[in-house]
Structure formats: structure tokens, C-alpha cells
Amino acid sequence: MESSLPGLEAILLVGGQGTRLRPLTLGTPKPLLPTAGVPFLAHQLARARSFGVRRIVFATSYKASMFEPVFGDGAAFGLSLEYITETTPLGTGGAIRNAAEALTSGPDDPVLILNGDILSGHDIGEQVSLHRAREAAVTLHLTEVDDPTRFGCVPTDESGRVTAFLEKTPNPVTNRINAGCYVFTRSVIDSIPRGEVVSVERETFPGLIESGELVLGYATRTYWLDVGTPAAFVRGSRDLVLGRLASPALPGPTGEYLALDGARVSPEAKVQGGTAVGARCVVEAGASVVGSVLSDDCVIEAGASVIDSVVGQGARVCAGTVVRDAVIGDGAIVGPGNELQNGVRIWPGVELPERALRYSSDV
Ligand code: GDD
Numbered sequence: 304m305e306s307s308l309p310g311l312e313a314i315l316l317v318g319g320q321g322t323r324l325r326p327l328t329l330g331t332p333k334p335l336l337p338t339a340g341v342p343f344l345a346h347q348l349a350r351a352r353s354f355g356v357r358r359i360v361f362a363t364s365y366k367a368s369m370f371e372p373v374f375g376d377g378a379a380f381g382l383s384l385e386y387i388t389e390t391t392p393l394g395t396g397g398a399i400r401n402a403a404e405a406l407t408s409g410p411d412d413p414v415l416i417l418n419g420d421i422l423s424g425h426d427i428g429e430q431v432s433l434h435r436a437r438e439a440a441v442t443l444h445l446t447e448v449d450d451p452t453r454f455g456c457v458p459t460d461e462s463g464r465v466t467a468f469l470e471k472t473p474n475p476v477t478n479r480i481n482a483g484c485y486v487f488t489r490s491v492i493d494s495i496p497r498g499e500v501v502s503v504e505r506e507t508f509p510g511l512i513e514s515g516e517l518v519l520g521y522a523t524r525t526y527w528l529d530v531g532t533p534a535a536f537v538r539g540s541r542d543l544v545l546g547r548l549a550s551p552a553l554p555g556p557t558g559e560y561l562a563l564d565g566a567r568v569s570p571e572a573k574v575q576g577g578t579a580v581g582a583r584c585v586v587e588a589g590a591s592v593v594g595s596v597l598s599d600d601c602v603i604e605a606g607a608s609v610i611d612s613v614v615g616q617g618a619r620v621c622a623g624t625v626v627r628d629a630v631i632g633d634g635a636i637v638g639p640g641n642e643l644q645n646g647v648r649i650w651p652g653v654e655l656p657e658r659a660l661r662y663s664s665d666v
């Protein structure tokens with residue numbers, strides 16, 4: 304049972320540049336990329352709402368003005384939303400301190416902080432209950448990954464107390480990592496210096512641990528994914544469409560694919576593996592699309608194959624082309640008979656001539 308938290312406030316960190324997702328993030332910030340048919344954040348907002356969060360402050364920086372037109376005052380989500388923008392990026396800690404100006408919580412109240420690029424199935428209510436019961440300064444959601452070097456490595460003692468915070472260390476001491484969802488006691492946020500560039504990962508957490516404050520770990524093995532790379536982004540969308548992570552924001556039933564309004568998928572096309580088909584997309588007869596994200600208005604021509612890839616808005620994949628583990632930018636045209644693989648990225652608007660790229664070992 305998911306516990307509920309009436310009145311809980313949250314800060315959503317959405318100011319990053321999303322460089323690893325270029326060219327997708329050249330025109331759209333990472334948290335707004337279409338994911339299983341809706342802007343990525345819709346999944347996080349709906350999930351937070353399901354645990355009783357009622358007010359969320361967006362900490363924006365990169366492409367800050369694009370958020371409010373999409374989510375407005377939050378009424379559509381049953382939330383009240385505020386937008387606070389940093390004139391220059393203040394880092395994760397500086398952003399939290401800056402956005403806290405818009406909180407109404409008192410000094411002893413818990414405040415939820417969310418990285419804006421995470422899909423997580425954990426019970427936020429349980430995390431907050433643990434924070435309250437142990438009277439912690441901060442409670443970090445922790446998960447386990449195979450390669451902790453890309454994350455914050457977080458060892459704990461047997462009582463769950465965090466003993467160190469090692470951001471992106473080449474020598475991780477455990478596979479347990481910071482999952483990017485924190486409960487802060489409000490007064491601890493107010494102790495972060497105001498108007499300065501601060502990293503919670505490199506400064507605030509190590510500082511709190513050093514000074515003997517209780518920083519607690521809440522470890523789970525529930526669904527968890529950081530969608531910061533193209534491969535992870537595609538996986539996240541696919542998992543939502545297939546129902547591997549339940550989302551109240553999914554705009555249709557779970558299944559092999561999800562098609563938005565006006566999409567035309569030929570009955571002779573094969574579309575499967577949790578593919579999201581954007582509004583007004585065309586998938587022609589004999590095309591095969593597996594586990595991919597097709598943005599609005601794109602065209603997959605007869606006999607083309609698109610596997611584990613993102614196809615940008617209005618892009619066209621021509622007849623007989625293979626696109627695997629690749630990103631096609633908005634409006635790009637991949638001419639007939641190309642073979643794109645292994646993380647290849649085609650920049651927006653590029654027109655790739657017929658048979659310009661072939662990677663297969665048999666040619
Ligand atoms: N407002 C604002 N200002 N937001 C920012 C800024 C900033 O200056 N810098 C980063 N953010 C936001 C990003 O938009 C993202 O939502 C979040 O802060 C984390 O930044 P990422 O760039 O995604 O960091 P990461 O994925 O390399 O590492 C972080 O997340 C991992 C879990 O996915 C760290 O918190 C790691 O410790 C953690 O393991």
C-alpha cells in the first residue's frame with residue numbers, strides 16, 4: 304500500500320542542460336522530452352501526486368521559459384506549481400536553496416527534493432515516514448546499480464546512517480548509489496548558503512556527514528532509472544508503455560505500443576516492444592519498429608526498421624533503412640538504404656543521402 308502525505312511540498316530540479324541527450328535537448332530541455340506519449344515530467348508529477356504531494360516548486364535554469372506553458376499552475380495534475388529561475392545555474396544545492404524561497408513549510412517540516420530525470424517505483428511515503436521517525440537531517444533514497452562510477456556512491460552502516468558520499472568516484476566502495484530523491488528537514492535547506500553555486504553531492508552531503516548530522520539511507524530494489532543517456536531514455540519510455548513501471552500519466556493502456564491521436568500505423572507494419580508512436584506519425588506497410596520513441600509527425604517508410612532508437616519530431620526514415628540504437632534529430636531525413644547503429648546521432652534537419660552510411664559487417 305502506498306502511504307499518503309497530505310500537504311507535503313517538493314522541489315523539482317530541472318535546470319540541467321541534458322548534454323548527454325543532445326541533439327534531443329538542443330530545442331527541448333530533458334524533462335520535457337516526450338516519454339511514453341507525454342512530457343517526461345508528467346510521470347514524476349503524477350507519481351508525486353499519488354503520494355500526497357500537493358505543491359511543487361520547479362527549480363529551472365536551462366530553457367527555463369519552456370516549463371510553465373506545458374504545466375501551467377498544475378491544476379490538471381491536482382497540484383499547485385511554482386517556477387523559480389536561476390539567472391545563472393547555481394548547481395543542485397544552490398538551486399534547492401534558491402527555490403526554497405517559495406516554500407511555505409516550517410523549519411521542522413520535511414521537504415521532498417526530486418532530480419528531474421528519474422523514473423522510480425519506490426514508496427515516497429515510506430521514505431518520509433522513516434525520515435520523520437529517525438528525526439534525520441536528510442534521508443536519501445538509495446538503489447543498486449552495476450556501474451556506480453557514474454553516480455553518487457553512498458556507503459551506510461548497519462543502522463542505515465550514511466557514512467560517506469562519494470560523487471562519481473572511480474573507486475566505488477559499494478554498488479549502492481544516490482537515487483536522486485531526498486527528504487530534507489526544511490531548516491537544513493536554509494543552512495545552504497544563498498545565491499552561491501553549491502553542489503549537494505560534493506558539498507552539502509559530505510559537510511553534513513562530517514559535522515555528525517544524521518544523513519540516512521532509504522534503500523530499495525524497486526524499479527529505478529536515470530534517463531540521462533539516449534539508451535536509458537529509450538528504455539524508460541519502453542518500460543512505461545509495457546507497464547514495467549506503473550504511471551498514472553500514461554495516456555492509454557499499457558501494451559506492445561502506444562499511439563497518440565492522429566497516428567497512422569499500417570496493419571502490415573510491425574510495431575512492438577513498448578514503442579511510443581507520437582501524434583500524426585505515419586508507419587507504413589512492412590516497416591518494423593521495436594522498443595523506440597517516435598516523436599510527433601515523423602514518418603517511417605515501407606520496409607524500414609527502427610530498433611531501440613529515438614526519432615525526432617517531423618523526421619523521416621526512408622524505405623529500407625535500418626536505425627538501431629540511434630538518435631535521429633527533429634526534421635532530419637535519413638535517405639533510403641542507410642544503416643545507422645551503435646549510438647549514432649543525426650543532427651536536426653540533416654538530410655542523409657541514399658546509402659551514405661552502412662555499418663553492417665556484411666557490406
Ligand atoms: N536548477 C538547477 N540548477 N538544476 C540543476 C542544476 C543547476 O545548476 N544542475 C543540475 N540540475 C538538475 C538536473 O536538471 C537534474 O534534474 C538533477 O539536477 C541532477 O543533475 P544530473 O546532471 O542529471 O546529474 P547526474 O545524473 O550526473 O547525477 C545526479 O543524479 C544521480 C542519480 O541519477 C547526482 O545526484 C548523483 O549523485 C546521482 O547518483
Ligand code: MG
Binds near residue numbers: 418529530
Ligand atoms: Mg541525471
